[in-house]
Amino acid sequence: MKLLPKKEHQYIGTKMNFIELNLMENARRGDSHALNELFSQHQKYIFNLMLQLTGDAARADDLTEETFIMAFRKLHSFRCQVSFRIWLSRIAINLFRLECRRKPKHYSLCLEKIMVPSHEDNPERVVIKSELQWCILHNLQQHLPNKYREVLVLRDLHHLSYKEISEILEWNVSKTKTRLHRARQMFRQQFINNKCKAFADDYLCICEGILEL
Amino acid sequence: MHLRGDIRIMNCKEAKALFSEFYDRELNQEICDAVKGHLAGCQECREEYKNFRKGLKILKKLRMLEAPRNYMEINQRH
DSSP states (O other): OOOOOSOGGGGTTOOSOHHHHHHHHHHHTTOHHHHHHHHHTTHHHHHHHHHHHHSOHHHHHHHHHHHHHHHHHHGGGOOOSSOHHHHHHHHHHHHHHHHHHHSOOOOOOOGGGSOOOOTTTOOOHHHHHHHHHHHHHHHHHHHSOHHHHHHHIIIIITOOOHHHHHHHHTOOHHHHHHHHHHHHHHHHHHHHHTTTHHHHHTTBOTTSOBOOO | OEEETTEEEOOHHHHHHTHHHHHTTOSOHHHHHHHHHHHHHOHHHHHHHHHHHHHHHHHTTOOOOOOSSOTHHHHHHO
16 A cells, blocks of 8 residues: 655645545555445445435435445545545435435335234234334334434434534534434334334333343 | 522423433533433423433334445446
């Protein structure tokens, strides 16, 4: 791997760490190993982020692919003022928003219309476990507007800081706090309204933790 | 919010609006103590905060999946 170039002044104020900066510089020079290393460590994150926002594995796969193609094309114009992950997240979320504007929203059958089996009727915990996974994604996708879903997913599923979320969504920290609070309340309310709570309640122990299935 | 001695006193509305930041430990010590103080003395808010935390714990059950393929191969074609 080649060393960092002499033109270090272009990185003043950068939020990237030294290893990432080196990889970036080498990737820009056409080093495919550096490019591979730089991108591959974020593939799982971007795919899951898109899956949680869309609730659809095929759409998540397409959006992840588009994100990496666009990042590859824009690599030379990235000014390193935010971390590489933040920059990729911005690209991915902008692509997601663009797709939402282009395609009409698809409504799937809501759980309110489905009989939730009681624990006795359905002793196969593995079924309930997958139902709970579906339930969470369904609630995120169908019952939370994008502006709340984005902030909730970034904070509660990917554990980004308020500042990082503000950088990705290009909001100030105060707006991030307000939207996150509203998103959490809305998610919980929808979860109860849609009877998803029936799935979760069986696994809530008295100390409020959720038992391992 | 008002002061009683050196301690800030919070009402239910003010405390509930701060649940999210309280959960994330994003409040400064003074405000954090005021929320704790309110929760200690208000059963309704204590119950509501318990439910608020439960709602967030459900999200922890969502599994992270592996990416279905290596997206770098696409870039090498472009």
